[in-house]
Amino acid sequence: MARMRTSPWRKISVNLAELCLDTTLRCGQSFRWKKSEDDVWSCALHGRILSLRQDATHLHYRAKFPDSAYEPLTPSPEQKSTGKAFEEDDTEALVQHYLNLGPNLTDLYEQWSTADTNFKNKAPKFTGVRILRQDAWEALVGFICSSNNNIIRISQMMEKLCLHYGPFIGEVDSRRYYDMPAPSTLTAPGVEAHLRQLGFGYRAKYLHRTAVMISEEQESAWLNSLRNPESPVMGIKATDAGEMLPGGREGYRRAHEELLTLQGVGPKVADCICLMGLGWGEAVPVDTHVWQIAQRDYKFGRGKHSSLTKATYDAVGDKFRSLWGKEAGWAHSVLFTADLRAFAERLSKNIEVKEVKQEHTETVLTETQVKAEILTPVRLKREFGEEEFPPIAVKKIDARQIKRRRRT
DNA sequence: ACGAGACCTACAAA
DNA sequence: ATTTGTAGGTCTC
Secondary structure (H helix, E strand, O other): OOOEEEOOOEEEEOOOOOOOHHHHOOOOOOOOOEEOOOOOEEEEEOOEEEEEEEOOOEEEEEEEEEHHHHOOOOOOHHHHHHOOOHHHOOHHHHHHHHOOOOOOHHHHHHHHHHHOHHHHHHHHHOOOOOOOOOOHHHHHHHHHHOOOOOHHHHHHHHHHHHHHHOOEEEEEOOEEEEOOOOHHHHOOOOHHHHHHHOOOOOHHHHHHHHHHHHHHOOOOHHHHHOOOOOOOOOOOOOOOOOOOOOOOOHHHHHHHHHHOOOOOOOHHHHHHHHHHHOOOOOOOOOOHHHHHHHHHHOOOOOHHHOOOOHHHHHHHHHHHHHHHHHHHHHHHHHHHHHHOHHHHHHHHOOOOOOOOOOOOOOOOOOHHHHHHHHOOHHHHHOOOOHHHOOHHHHHHOOHHHHHHHHHO
16 A cells, blocks of 8 residues: 555635535536545545535645655655645645636626526525536546436446546545546557446447547647636636637637537537636537526527527527626536536425426427426436425325335 | 437436 | 336437
């Protein structure tokens, strides 16, 4: 067992409106964070295991480094006297950078609420949802895996990928942490078959082919050239990204277009990478959830935009950019999170659940019918263990369904 | 342009 | 105990 060096817990003053770790790390933008019983989130990042914990007033963080990360260097006398080794120096910077703590989220929520009553109604139960600044390559891999998939399995796939191809970083709470493998690690001919064997399905080919393409362009240099220059990687100075247009800034549009050349990357995945991996705040990924939201709350789904074609996809993005502005993708993420099954409990609190008979007619659902369908007890039921069943919903559920649950 | 199918798999629900 | 539906889409006709 390699010797590791663990830094003491340190803290940054952050309130829950600026960052809600529990929501942000579970809402499907990152797939590698693991939570332990004591509400500590951990992930292998930048050659260390970064651990995060939050209370009402502070974000607490610490890093655990493998031996090899510091052994070749000698701590300075000052570092020795303060007990602060050199490698911790950039951990706060890493936390600030990764969690994207720069923008004032409280102000942004205020701005979006003023512009949009629907946002104003939905957002209060989903405060502190912040877009992370993930590594572009990690975002690319994660979102290629996301197609026709769910968050649980995407996370399992990322875990397997790191376990089999990534570097071992260390152990925390008897869990082993592996970092993301570099693109060149996935370029060997046998990788596709192996990934299939590991359960990646048809995405195995996409990952292999994408890894080859990225690798040919000097690892991730090409990918990082597509970044928003106002949101550079650590250590690079920010420069202006140009003026905002209805379809997004020039650089965003170019990044999106270029990403489409990769296998397994369509418009939605490209937008996820733009938003979460490349720092383009105006990118609005339109997936099934967002399409439902656009139909239910923003009058899409009829006439010209009755189905989610390429033209409709762009129109939805344009609509949200005109409504929410330059950080439309951030606002989109709040509503997206509100729509996730994993967070359904927050919606059920003050909601009257109505019985709805599911009629499968050809007619388009009215707005009220669509709403009611989403709040049907059958759908809510999946979200809760029996003990935390919302009283209102449980009253409406057929007793037979509960019996059946117990048997298995 | 637009619409239909096929595509891997794990996991819950019936 | 099996079968079916589904989950933050993309590619190919």
